[in-house]
Amino acid sequence: MQPSLFPAQVPQTYTVSKLTFLIRKLLEENESLQDVWALGEISNLSRPASGHVYFTLKDSNAALKSVMWKTSAARLNLALRDGMEVEVHGRIGVYEPQGQYQLYADQIRPVGEGALYQEFMRLKAQLEAEGLFDSERKRPIPELPRRIGLVTSATGAALRDILNTLRRRLPLVEVLLAPSPVQGVEAPPALVKAIQLLNYQLPNYELPDVIILARGGGSIEDLWAFNDERVVRAVAASKIPIISGVGHETDFTLCDFAADLRAPTPTAAAELATPITIQDLAATISNLNSLILTHALSVLSSKQSSLESLKSQLRYLSPTRLIQSESQRVDELSRRASSAAFNRIILESKQLEGTQKRLESLSPLAVLGRGYAVVTRKSDGSVVSRVAQASGEMKVRVSDGEFEVKKS
Numbered sequence: 001m002q003p004s005l006f007p008a009q010v011p012q013t014y015t016v017s018k019l020t021f022l023i024r025k026l027l028e029e030n031e032s033l034q035d036v037w038a039l040g041e042i043s044n045l046s047r048p049a050s051g052h053v054y055f056t057l058k059d060s061n062a063a064l065k066s067v068m069w070k071t072s073a074a075r076l077n078l079a080l081r082d083g084m085e086v087e088v089h090g091r092i093g094v095y096e097p098q099g100q101y102q103l104y105a106d107q108i109r110p111v112g113e114g115a116l117y118q119e120f121m122r123l124k125a126q127l128e129a130e131g132l133f134d135s136e137r138k139r140p141i142p143e144l145p146r147r148i149g150l151v152t153s154a155t156g157a158a159l160r161d162i163l164n165t166l167r168r169r170l171p172l173v174e175v176l177l178a179p180s181p182v183q184g185v186e187a188p189p190a191l192v193k194a195i196q197l198l199n200y201q202l203p204n205y206e207l208p209d210v211i212i213l214a215r216g217g218g219s220i221e222d223l224w225a226f227n228d229e230r231v232v233r234a235v236a237a238s239k240i241p242i243i244s245g246v247g248h249e250t251d252f253t254l255c256d257f258a259a260d261l262r263a264p265t266p267t268a269a270a271e272l273a274t275p276i277t278i279q280d281l282a283a284t285i286s287n288l289n290s291l292i293l294t295h296a297l298s299v300l301s302s303k304q305s306s307l308e309s310l311k312s313q314l315r316y317l318s319p320t321r322l323i324q325s326e327s328q329r330v331d332e333l334s335r336r337a338s339s340a341a342f343n344r345i346i347l348e349s350k351q352l353e354g355t356q357k358r359l360e361s362l363s364p365l366a367v368l369g370r371g372y373a374v375v376t377r378k379s380d381g382s383v384v385s386r387v388a389q390a391s392g393e394m395k396v397r398v399s400d401g402e403f404e405v406k407k408s
Helices: 016-028 070-074 113-129 157-169 187-199 229-237 254-258 266-273 278-317 319-362 364-369
Strands: 036-046 053-058 063-068 085-095 100-110 147-151 174-177 210-215 242-246 374-377 393-398 401-406
Touching: 016 085, 036 063, 063 085, 070 100, 113 229, 113 254, 147 157, 147 187, 157 174, 157 210, 157 266, 187 210, 187 229, 210 266, 229 254, 242 254, 242 266
Parallel strands: 063 100, 147 174, 147 210, 210 242
Antiparallel strands: 036 053, 036 085, 053 063, 085 100, 374 393, 393 401
């Protein structure tokens, strides 16, 4: 048995603060009161500037002061109002300055969500055990999709938000809408059919690169179609990557776990489906143009240098240059030949002159010039070198001519 906090022997007088503290301690040490769900109707709802939410939870016989702190209130996906019947989760504590016990709430849901939540958890555990939520199954989202399939209501705000986002980010993309109700008993089979339709390969038909499954926010009942086992299995079986953008940031459905990527809102789903925007493409094209221009200028400069080098080589190997060189060589050889011929003539002339002088010195005429004469017989022209050879008519040659003589 738990010992009593109050002495049993002599009644003790407590200050209000001490007594309130002891009451608070009793309540907060009771584990069953620290994890409770309370059913009642909201009244005296107040939302001050602090962001906290104050209200009274009541039924026909009692009322319970309640408070939800700002951090929990920020995650609340429910529009509270007076008169709304809700289930509130939290812990019981004491607000000592006013000496009142109250419920410190961390979750609020409309009446009836408890059973749905239990079904949600049961089905989640089942499908998770089958491997439908495994991360290994997740496929990457294409960076630049050409076609995007869209499964949502044809009249919902989600469609408008998605189309506006796609038009702003990537107006080149083609959108294929497979309309389907997103709420009510007719929604699950229609959603399954829409997903399968976008996956069906027809002749001359290109499948989408990615599918967006979306709807706006709502209560757990409103979003329940996306917790339907048939829809979840259709998402997991899709041959095309699926982005789930169902509800608001705090909403989670089983389709989020089965999809290849979960987006907090339909608008965010459109953004995730277009990682590369038209602005990114324009910037990339601009960069590529700059790179092409820079490369082209570099190539032109290199080719210009090569051309100049080839032109220089061509000038060196040009027939004109060769002809000019050989022509100069001919002129040089001609000059050398003329000079050699002239020198040869001079040399030959001198040699001829020397030979001539030697011949002249040996010539009989030179002897005649010194007073000698040559006597020949007229009859046979033989030279008379002795007296005995002289006979008849003879010719006498002297230095300046000849005359005839007759032997007497």
